Amino acid sequence: MALSETQLTALRNLAAKKAGRPVDFINIADARALTEFGLAARSREGWEITAAGQAALAALPDGS
Incomplete structure (x- = not known):
């Protein structure tokens, strides 16, 4: 599955939200x-x- 840049950004934002950071x-x-x-x-x-x-x-090359 290949995510678009905007989908990847949304996924990163959801991870930050779960960690309690503002998104x-x-x-x-x-x-x-x-x-x-x-x-x-x-x-x-x-x-x-x-x-x-x-x-x-976590599987991304940069681990983000």
Whole structure:
């Protein structure tokens, strides 16, 4: 699976959100695409990164 730059940015923002850091706006279309890939999920609190999303970020060459 290849993520677009905007999807990757959204995934990084979701990881930062989970870590308790403030994040920029998360594009809904990108978040929905991440959900389809199993990398994010929608909850009452908004979009959240999944374990698969965290693993995908850790697998990147820069480990982000």
